[in-house]
Amino acid sequence: MSGTFVGMPAFPTAARAALGDTQLRRNLAHATHTIRDKRARVVAEVEDWEELRLAGAGVKEAALRDLATHLETLEAALTRAGATVHWARDAEEACAIVAAIAKRHGADEVVKVKSMATQEIGLNEALEAVGIAAWETDLAELIVQLGEDLPSHILVPAIHRNRAEVREIFRRRMGAVGRPAPDDLTDEPAVLAGAAREHLREKFLRAKVGVSGANFAVADTGTLVVVESEGNGRMCLTLPEVLVSVVGIEKVVATWSDLDPMLRLLPRSSTGERMNPYTSTWSGVTPGDGPQEVHVVLLDNGRTRALADDVGRQALRCIRCSACLNVCPVYERVGGHAYGSVYPGPIGAILNPLLRGVSDEQTASLPYASSLCGACFEVCPVRIDIPSVLVDQRAAVVDAHRGDRIPRRGSHWQEAVAMRAAAWTFSDARRLGWAERASGLAGRVLGRFSRTTLPGGRAAAGRLPGPGAAWTGARDLPAPPPESFREWWDRTDGGRS
């Protein structure tokens, strides 16, 4: 029902289109600043926030260091508790497992808890292909699904929509898939939420199979944890007869007490709340209470690839709080769709290349979708040094094309030549001196023909051709000075003569 990101253009092209969408710009600026400020307020309340971050990073790091052992412990504990554990190497295997379970129960629909892992594997589309409807029950996911839209944020997938747009979507689309929106629907948030509640209720009560992800998987007790705000998750986790949870292998933590820092870090970082309204935990099957058949699909889908990357593996600590999206100046302006993945923003810019590699142009453009301002690292509750991983992934992109027989298209080739020329020039001060004399000469010429004076009196260089146009298209550029610092120092003995 919803679209897919397949065939998205590389980031700069997608971003250009998004930047021209005025409503998107306004919706995003408003929403990101609101969540950003809320987070900052509740984080400031916690005196030992830095220690908490270190503890959170430590919990995840320890789990990743010995991942295989923890996963086996988890599998044993889950099995003891009556759950069936499946292992899925990739998206295709995971989707096939979920589809087979639903088919076995003769289900033609499932209700879903908001889950990034199931979006990552394209589960809804895979189920649809075999005649099973997957209903999203999180309010924002419902908006995206009804709008046949794509998610643009990890936590608030419909962040790019305002309430007037949501009202339109509900009015036009709800009726086709279930209970229609009431005739007197307004764009009041409470009224919209009420309509969603009515629409979803019949699905909750009818569905035989529930599908979820998990925020955490506790190895020693075999417990899955879902953290949410709306209560729809708890409905899906308790009402259906059968529950299938698709869980990325990096979600494992060693012990129950490891949840302590995580559950304190997550709500403040994600929704800016001191505590989230609903935390559901379950271990296998409890006779006579809740789903009587419980499946857990442990998903790799590139995670072991990321784990093997010395610098990048820290990205697997991510708890999907989306704080990095909300503070990102790039995300704030272009939104989530431009990243071409269910994982947008700073974390998406590192996670997608780590999971998939950088062989396609779209993924290879993601590590460059950042000014490296570092705001993401500052807020990340598990201290993922996103800027360093971005730089490392840029190196992975460049390294992937070293030794190419056929040079990459257009600007990539120019860039490689420019970088090599710069490296040659910067490897020897004499060469830099020559380059500066040439630039001084150019500066004299450009200065003479300049028709623009910069504030303060310096001449501007005018519009440049070729790659320089990317700069001068919207920004004046000072003409190079006729004399470099180096030449001044030599001429005046460092200003002494």
Add this chain to the structure above:
Amino acid sequence: MKVALQITCVNDAMFPDTGKAVVRLLRRLGVDVEFPRAQTCCGQPMVNTGYLDEAVPVVRTFVDAFAGYDAIVTPSGSCAGSARHQHSIVAERSGDPALVAAVAQIAPRTYELSEFLVDVLGVTDVGAYFPHRVTYHPTCHSLRMLGVGDRPLRLLEQVRGIELVDLPHDTECCGFGGTFAVKNADTSIAMGADKARHVRDTGAEVLVAGDNSCLMHIGGVLSRQRAGVRVMHLAEVLVATEDSEGDSSGPAVGARKAGA
């Protein structure tokens, strides 16, 4: 104390006045700063674009040029950050233990200008006079990679005659980002336009920062808008005195052509 100026490639070729200001300022404070002629660039343009192999000889040139100095002062938060946090990555990549050792020696001795003034020299009042309305943008690398904190503001607050006004949303990135400015020019400009708007909202005549590369971007947007705001490096404000104010190296006066 043997002190070296790391001018940075951008300042050397494009903003020599900043370098001259640093030299004059430090001399006024009793530091006879040297300019090692063998220096070129810190290598950041290559590292941040992913060309790590290409950065190896550049980092080698850096450590060779600055070996033997007690302190290396640079009028750029970004280049100081590159030396302190990225040179070790490049050195590891080279597989040359001698380079790794040289970087470990030199990286911690690299200071951004405001760090050097406040932490090493222990001054905040540098005897400057600058009677203009000024706002200050903390550049991302000085703020987050280096953690210079409020040092630049403490220096500016002591300047006589200055009218210092807060920049709204000051900690938000201006959108320069090195090669980001051209690889993702549209997003970069969208960010720069918002920064320029916040600068204009202050009513300031001069925007000050510790990195000329960010200033070249924000200043480029402001100039294209004919906003009537000029950009100046922190060093150029701190070097101004009652004697210099009004002469050709002073601020905001008349037509200073490229050749002057």
